[in-house]
Amino acid sequence: MEQKPTRDSFLPYGRQWIDEEDIQAVVEVLKGEYLTTGPYITRFEKAVASYVGATYAVSFANGTAALHGACFAAGISDGDEVITSPMTFAASANCILYQGGTPVFADIDEETYNLDPAEIEKKLTSKTKAIIPVHFTGQPAPLDEIAAIAKKHQLVVIEDAAHALGATYKGNKIGSISDMTMFSFHPVKHITSGEGGIITTNDKDYYEKLLQFRSHGITRDVNKLTENHGPWYYEMQFLGYNYRLTDIQAALGLSQLKKLDAFIERRKKYRTMYDEAFQGLQAITLPFQDSNRCSSWHLYVIRLQLDQLSGTREDIFNRLRQENIGVNVHYIPVYYLPYYQSLGYPKGLCPKAEKLYEEIITLPLFPAMTEKDVHDVIQAVKKVICHYRKA
Known part of the structure; x- marks a missing residue:
């Protein structure tokens, strides 16, 4: 006789937790003036930056878009190599391809399942431009060793922390340590905005590039314009993308962040x-x-x-x-x-x-x-x- 299953209903491996406070936060936006880029975007970005201890945060439509933005800000382009982990979702490597770079996969540490610094060193070449460590399952990668390699070879470190919001490395929150760090707000992650992602950084130059990149490469900053036709004028200065988060999503993310x-x-x-x-x-x-x-x-x-x-x-x-x-x-x-x-x-x-x-x-x-x-x-x-x- 076949045994009865342990459970009567299916239990997924991950799922969001949305409560009435979250629902009301979204309703408030729907009743307001802004649905796309409005005040909740700024509030959410500031709240995430404050939580992780970073100077800046730039939100994106999803974590993949955020990684793409980070690769752009890092200057990755045709011919550049970027070392990352094979034990990750495809986005960690795809973002390199989007910029014309080449993903180089380094092997993992058998105990932590994160990138092994010794394996990173084996994959370094004169073309290496950056390292994208992935905090597998939320377990921080060996950032001191990775930072030392990056400093020695003048590489950019972009942490894929899609799993690691709230994690700490030697007492410091993930998101405050490397050149740039990406967090994801997909429904199975620690908090959700439906879809969404963010880059945190302490570097003003990266911050400004990320802001412009997510909005078609367009700027209205009078200090950056090559010419000025009047208060209506803007310039598209490079090929960016429409990668903006919405106020609806930011309101949900802000409510979730409290929990x-x-x-x-x-x-x-x-x-x-x-x-x-x-x-x-x-x-x-x-x-x-x-x-x-x-x-x-x-x-x-x-x-x-x-x-x-x-x-x-x-x-x-x-x-x-x-x-x-x-x-x-x-x-x-x-x-x-x-x-x-x-x-x-x-x-x-x-x-x-x-x-x-x-x-x-x-x-x-x-x-x-x-x-x-x-x-x-x-x-x-x-x-x-x-x-x-x-x-």
Whole structure:
């Protein structure tokens, strides 16, 4: 007789938490004068900059657009190489291609799953222009070592912190440290504006380039105009994009930001519940933790010790889905994707990342979960792992 699934309904790996305060914040904008670029954009940008401890913040329509803007501001162009991680969403590399640059994938550290500084150094050439470290799952990358490499070789560091809003590195908030840092506000992230992204920076030049880039390359600043026909006059000075966030989205983001610390605490609570439940469970490795690099726990990724299991990762993934646990896999190495294969990236570039990909499963982790949801995940994981564990 077939066993009943752990849950009656499907639990996704991530989902937003929208409350009445968020809804009312959006309604207020809808009743007002501005729907697109208005006062909430500035308020939201200032609030994010203040939260992370940066001087400036520039919002964008989404995180990918924000990364594109950062690559433009960094001066990446045809012939430039940018080193990044293969264990990420495609946007971390696509933004380099948008500017005519070449993504160069460096392998990861086997313990943290973030970029390994030693592997970065192996990939440096005279064409290297920047490094885009990705804070995988919210766990900060080794920024001191990356900064040292960047300083030695005069490189720009653009942090992909889509997973890491609220994370800290040696006591400093992510977003206040490197040349530029991107955060995403997609619904599965720490806070949401529906879609949205932002770049934080302490550099005024980058800030001004980002502002102009997101608005078609247009400026009305009289100090930047090459000529002036009158108060109506503006100039498009380079090819920019229409990458602006709306006031509607900014109002939602601003309301969500007030709850960010509470959301992170809830994520940490559920992470602790997972850690304690899985501590003695053979055949899986738990996520890396380091008091000097405090994760904001966007994802909870377990690594299967497949030599101790009778099933494949796909078997275990499918069985957990049958238990109505919405597991996922983060990520397929970027250069495995057909488009990158068509560009000539071979498999085998980053052996540690490729091995990791074959062994990981992402468990549900988001603030809108209940403790019962967490216990359901724990029960299902134990049930499935025990089923496949070798005698």
